Amino acid sequence: MKASIALSLLILAIGAILGLQDQRRLASVRASHDKLVAEAAGSGITVDSANPEDSLRVTKREREDKEAEARDAAAKFIAFAKEMEAIQKKGGPPDAATQKRIMDFLDRILSLDAAQLKILITEVRAAKDIKDETRQSLIGFSIMTLANDHPQAALTLLVESSTDPSGVLKMDGMGKQAMSTSLAKWAKDDPMAALEWVRKNGEKMPALVDDNAKRGMISGAAAQDPKLAFKLIGELGLKDGNRALDSIVDAARTPAERTATLTALREHLATLPEGESRNQAADAAIRSLLQNAVKDGFDSGTRWLEGAGFSKEELGQIGDGGFHNKMRGSDTGRWIEWMGKTLPEGKPDNGIRDLVRNWTENDYQAAGKWLASAPEGRAKELSVRSYAETVSRYEPESAVQWADTLPAGKAKEETLQRIYQNWPRDDDASKAAAEAFKKERGIR
Template sequence: MKFSLATSLLILVLGGAMGLMQRSRLTGLRQDQAELVTRAGTLGITVQPSDETPLTKRQREEAGGGRAGEILSRLVPEAKEMEQREKSGEEISDTDTAQLLKQLVGLDAGQLKQVIAGVHDDPGLSDEMRGNLTGVMVMLLAEQNPAAALALVSDSKDLLADESTRKQMMLSALTRWSKQDPQAALSWMRGHTESYPELAEDETKQSIISGAAETDPKLAIKLMVEMKPDDVSSAISTLVETGTTPEKRSAVLAALREYATTLPDETEREDLIATSLEDMARSLSNEKLASVKTWLDAANLNPAETSQFAAGLSYFNTKEETGQWIDWMAGNLPAEDIAENVDNLVGQWTQQDYLAAGRWLSNAAEGPAKAAAVKTYAATVAEYEPQTAVQWALTLPADERQETFEAIYENWPKRDSAAAEAFAKAHGIEVTPE
């Protein structure tokens, strides 16, 4: 039996593999996790968030966890039946597979190990099925006892033969272990690189750095210096992306400022902080403007750093507060940095919801921020409503209109080429043959 992609991803969510971090991936992974948890619900599986208080034994039994022997007595026959159905040509749906896996949710570490042992010892299961079930349980075990999960990976090397899958399991467990005891996780990694050469790769180092950063950013940086990843910038981005709350961001920024003092080149020091602040803004997720503003005030950023933070903002993390963020830019960024940052945000906003962007523009206060917003809005909305774009361009001062007119012409819908040519002629725009 081969699990479908949807179910494989679901397995990763259940096992906490969403904690794996790579450069510029964490925000997207969080969004994917939310979608996959919803998908799990449609398949009848309730996912227990890994950071919540574990269920009691009674709650686990009420939720269907039961004793390991009872689970094993149901799991193995059902797995064999599914294999036979697949061999006969019947398609195995996501729901069928999810119902099989549902029995494993809620088992504690000891119960999982008992079920894994039973699966290993059953000669009636194919190696592929035993490997799949073992992989699921290793991922679940990693949430509760990552050291035990890693030991099981080593003991099950014959069943977990696929290097890519095995690596994901180890990374998941190492990330979780690093949150609890990063030095122990690092020691395990170093002790097993000969058996598993993939552990020497940067991705493994970054998983340990990210896990440590969840509780101690300074220790994470110390480990980074000690492990010497090839891609230091990715490791730092991984560290920055753990700053998911104001408190965590402050701890990360303090650790980075301390680390920056060890760098010999002033430009390198400035670039480190600038890039990190941009990544912090890019990683914002479901955090309201008021909370971020409070953090920014307490962070004592200088004007250049404030602009770098603003450069990381996008419509996908400002959403319904985008207009308020533009107002914040107008009042907090150096004059020379307003236009570029507003341009980035308004362009994305207009592409996603040009009606809302237009409503904000209609009520925005006059000034450099609004002027920059009008230019970008007009050039972007021209793809949908060129006449609306022209009306907005006409609100600009005469000496600032022409460039916007040319942008409108460039984005004019191709289906209305006659109107585009007439517009170009009326405004002195030189038209060159394509």
């Protein structure tokens, strides 16, 4: 494993802490912090969480201890990076002990405050005997630790690092992610302040405040003011407006946020020229909102979908397929029934078959149990066909039994044909069984 890849493990781990991948770990860290704050308050120490660096007057000795701790962490961090470079030369992945040390370093760096991280970055920047690529990774990792709780401090360090004469932090990959994350977090709390920063620095440092950074800021602003976020797509001159639009829509996670975003989206679309480009943008944005609603679960999701004012055609996107991985497994049967009742005639066919196929592949017993008691109708017929075709690869006799519950006609004939095509032919006996089935049912 290359050193840069090993260091990327740290970045992925810190991403989890920042809520990019694992909100549970972040909640645990914050719960511990809140507990410490409460204990401090009980001891007569007041902590202002909005200004943590100004809230406690530390003594000179305490300040010196914190600085020493930061320098010690930096020294060990740099030494560990050198080990990663040695692993690169030898080839092969890091062993279990090294992976544990990666997590130990993660925990230690996370324990540093903003002032200590600045010291660590200064030490890393001055280190003489590490590769520039490694230096960039270490600095980027350190800045990423600040992005969630101290976005302004992270932005300051990004600017300092990117304009450093030695060019120790190139704004690609990790640097761009840190910039986007910092602006998104800041804009979520104070969109106008983040916007002012982008306006002020965008012209001076266009390579730093690029479209990726602007999209981050817009996605953060969308959580509080989606109308402003849509307006900023044009105002900030983003080259790819559709990607920015996607980031706004994806930020709407709760029913209230989706409602506000849908209203703002319709107003924004009305300002765009008519044509294929607008239609494609509208379809993609609506689909994203539908998917986020489906993720909420059946009860909450359908309640919002039915009250949001979607047209039958817009809701019909759920029937186009591709929604199975957004639904909770226990809700699949209810979604199938809802699609059969709610979506335009013929529209849910692909979606229902897609759902049943994936459900059957993941849990054929649960799918079969639901199917046995599902109400009669078009949705059940589509489900039976998809279920039979899916299980025919490993239980063709069971598939035939299900196919025989279908009414006579073209759909049943096509299902029997597909069962024959899928019939396992692992040995002479199974081959003979397939041919006997073909002859019995008159399959050509």
